[in-house]
Amino acid sequence: MRVRAPRRRWTAVAAVAMTAALGASACGGSGDKGSNDTSQVEVFSWWTGPGEADGLAAMKADFEKKNSGTKFVNAAIAGGSGTQAQAVLASRLQNRKPPDSFQGHAGAELLDYIKAGQIEPLDSFYDENNLKSAYPQQLLDQISYKGKIYSVPVNIHRSNMLWYNPGILKEAGISGPPATIADFITALKAVKDRTKKVPLSLGAQWTADHLLENVLLGDLGTDAYNALWKPGADWGSPAVTKALTDYAEIMKYTTLEAASTDWQGAAKAVVDGKAAFNIMGDWAYGYFVGSAPNGLGKKLDTDFKYAASPGTDGTYMWLSDSFTLPKGAPHRGGALAWLKEVSSKEGQDLFNPKKGSIPARKDADKSLYKGYLQYAFEQWNKPGVKLAGSFWHGVNASKKQHTDIDTAVGLFLQNKDVAKLQQGLVSAAENSGQ
Amino acid sequence: MRSSGSRWARSRRWLPGLLLVSPSIVAIGLFVYGLIFWNTRVAVSGKHDEVTEYGFDKGRNFVDLWDQPSWPGAVKHALLFTAVFVVGALVLGAFLAFLMDKGIRGEASFRVVYLFPMAVSFIASGVVWRWLMNPAPPERAVGLNQLFGELHLGALANSWWQDPDWGMAAMALPAIWQMSGYVMALYLAGFRGVPGELREAARVDGASEWKVYRYVVFPQLRPVTLSALIILGHISLKVFDLIMAIAGKQIITYVPAVAAYVEIFDRHDPANGATIATYLLVAVAVLVIPYLVWSVRTERTR
Numbered sequence: 001m002r003v004r005a006p007r008r009r010w011t012a013v014a015a016v017a018m019t020a021a022l023g024a025s026a027c028g029g030s031g032d033k034g035s036n037d038t039s040q041v042e043v044f045s046w047w048t049g050p051g052e053a054d055g056l057a058a059m060k061a062d063f064e065k066k067n068s069g070t071k072f073v074n075a076a077i078a079g080g081s082g083t084q085a086q087a088v089l090a091s092r093l094q095n096r097k098p099p100d101s102f103q104g105h106a107g108a109e110l111l112d113y114i115k116a117g118q119i120e121p122l123d124s125f126y127d128e129n130n131l132k133s134a135y136p137q138q139l140l141d142q143i144s145y146k147g148k149i150y151s152v153p154v155n156i157h158r159s160n161m162l163w164y165n166p167g168i169l170k171e172a173g174i175s176g177p178p179a180t181i182a183d184f185i186t187a188l189k190a191v192k193d194r195t196k197k198v199p200l201s202l203g204a205q206w207t208a209d210h211l212l213e214n215v216l217l218g219d220l221g222t223d224a225y226n227a228l229w230k231p232g233a234d235w236g237s238p239a240v241t242k243a244l245t246d247y248a249e250i251m252k253y254t255t256l257e258a259a260s261t262d263w264q265g266a267a268k269a270v271v272d273g274k275a276a277f278n279i280m281g282d283w284a285y286g287y288f289v290g291s292a293p294n295g296l297g298k299k300l301d302t303d304f305k306y307a308a309s310p311g312t313d314g315t316y317m318w319l320s321d322s323f324t325l326p327k328g329a330p331h332r333g334g335a336l337a338w339l340k341e342v343s344s345k346e347g348q349d350l351f352n353p354k355k356g357s358i359p360a361r362k363d364a365d366k367s368l369y370k371g372y373l374q375y376a377f378e379q380w381n382k383p384g385v386k387l388a389g390s391f392w393h394g395v396n397a398s399k400k401q402h403t404d405i406d407t408a409v410g411l412f413l414q415n416k417d418v419a420k421l422q423q424g425l426v427s428a429a430e431n432s433g434q
Numbered sequence: 435m436r437s438s439g440s441r442w443a444r445s446r447r448w449l450p451g452l453l454l455v456s457p458s459i460v461a462i463g464l465f466v467y468g469l470i471f472w473n474t475r476v477a478v479s480g481k482h483d484e485v486t487e488y489g490f491d492k493g494r495n496f497v498d499l500w501d502q503p504s505w506p507g508a509v510k511h512a513l514l515f516t517a518v519f520v521v522g523a524l525v526l527g528a529f530l531a532f533l534m535d536k537g538i539r540g541e542a543s544f545r546v547v548y549l550f551p552m553a554v555s556f557i558a559s560g561v562v563w564r565w566l567m568n569p570a571p572p573e574r575a576v577g578l579n580q581l582f583g584e585l586h587l588g589a590l591a592n593s594w595w596q597d598p599d600w601g602m603a604a605m606a607l608p609a610i611w612q613m614s615g616y617v618m619a620l621y622l623a624g625f626r627g628v629p630g631e632l633r634e635a636a637r638v639d640g641a642s643e644w645k646v647y648r649y650v651v652f653p654q655l656r657p658v659t660l661s662a663l664i665i666l667g668h669i670s671l672k673v674f675d676l677i678m679a680i681a682g683k684q685i686i687t688y689v690p691a692v693a694a695y696v697e698i699f700d701r702h703d704p705a706n707g708a709t710i711a712t713y714l715l716v717a718v719a720v721l722v723i724p725y726l727v728w729s730v731r732t733e734r735t736r
Contacts, residue, residue, distance in 0.1 A: 087699045094484075112702045116484035205684040257570040259596050259684055274574065400483070403701040407504045410685025414598040424503060433483060 041334030042073040044089060044099035046082035050294040051286055055354035062350055063341040070334045075099050093118045098326035100335035105394030106143045106153045106322035112399055113324070114150055120325045121148040125336065131343055134361045138387040139318070142395060151322035154342045155357035158376055159281040159390040160214050160309040160317035163267060166301070168276040171195050177307035181218045181246050184310035188253040191276040199253035201275035203266035205410050207258070209392045212247055212409060214279050218311025219243035222386040229389065229396035235426040244418050271298040279309050281319070281393070285372040286356035306372065315386045316379055319393030320360055397432065404428035470715065476708035484702055495709040502706070508688040511602045515689065516670040518606040523666050524659070526610060527617025532647070534618070535625040545622070548615035556612065560679025563608040567594035595680065595687055605687060609676060613669065617662050624658035625651060660725060667721045671714060690714055
């Protein structure tokens, strides 16, 4: 016994030392300087691509000019629509190490963060900065959860856009962009019968989700579409069946190789004269007219034209990038200063022309928005415009419902079974947790 | 005094060794076994969103998972992928090793060429194969279908991994391309380990070259085959980056590892994600444990 005891002690000491060494490296640096620290702001986003990164840099420069004592830390993580960034963000929030402010799509995509108590409501911030009159009321309604607002929109993108190749339409004998879903199907058939071109180009599975929201909006109309995202909505109705049948019909005119390309490849087919139509959000415009290497350098009216997606003229199906205030943000004062910048007229006017989107505020400087952006700006600010939220881009579906719809669409692409698709959408709504 | 001195002397024998390995012991304990425990804990809990407490759900998730519309397909894909990949890489690797063993000019450079794909990451080769396996009809295709078109072999063009039934077999092609060189190296070492006298003896007995391999060389290679099988099998079960690089998160190529990622990061359902991870662990264990038992036994008999 006397021989053994010290040995055990040795082992214990060594083990404890190692554990301590490992543990120390895991938890470090939790210097809390009080809740209104303005020394720094760590801004988390996925804006690393051309255009978006330039917009962020312009906003950052303006922020630093106005808040000279605050150090701006750019915590951007690359990855299209933030897939990687959102995984990193989720783990940071769960470990109670939030950034001071993070980018998210405004609306229901933030629900999980709200329910987990990870972000703060911003109503008093809106009141202090007179933001409730600066943003359109419909927008505020659609991003509110139980009467509270949790994010500050910086821009607006439009998802219900039809891009088409005027040359192919002429060849197929179509006079103009189709105004209804029925016209659209007729036009697709005409392209198929009279030209050798692809009627409707499509990309990877998510672009089929994007197409679905456009067909739903076009067939159901804005009010019925918006009602689908309220708790207890009826996804089993005959009107939805009709829309899904149209969707299945439209899918017959798409490309076989869709799954092997992303939205860029699908959109490019239109301006290259290989496909007649493509339905994609207005970020496609920046890709078409931008200069190489990130853009295609094409000309509006000769290489491509645009219109509201069939049946949706007068409705703006929007999505928005916005910033939030995480609970326990280490530099809360800096974060509030950043949100102020993001919500300001100057900040939005610096950011949006570079990003290729329009400001969410109603009082922005119209002269800065040219070409397509001028059209978008006028549509957004037109009296009587109806707003619909883009489910695919996070406005009105929780992450769970969003993923379940994606699964239902993915299975539909294989089995082409409309009834099963509808059943999938019904259960996605039931399990949405909203 | 004397006894403590000898104790010190004895501890000098084992202490440095212990200090050397203790970081790995602690790290493995924490990051492998600790996390396996935590993962299983989450898998048997009812934590299907961010807010619910963990609780205990009697392992219902293991049954309920099969009601997830995407899950049965993911399992089917994994099985098909595994079958084609493991058999393909084994056969091709053994065949290449056989050719090398017969002796060809410039063997060393061929060996490097065949082994080289292993140095490429699955992500990088996935990007290339995504392009090669473009399923468009030959007139507007790129990659292999275009090549077939130009060689007037248009009939060979097909929809590759986008075929709903057999697509995962095509998805195994890049994996076979990547791993068969490694299998070749294993087999080549095995071939070289077979004593020349044995082959000579068989030849003297009048065996044909084929029979030498069939009855003398290959039976000696069972351990090599088994280790290759284990390595390929577990790579195949956990395949993730290759699928993500080629297809991303599309139902048509769902595999369990992708499903786990989607459950955790897209659906925000930790319990389902952990359940899938547990299934994967069990599947790998089914492969590895018999191998460990077997290798311990053979070592004892030696």
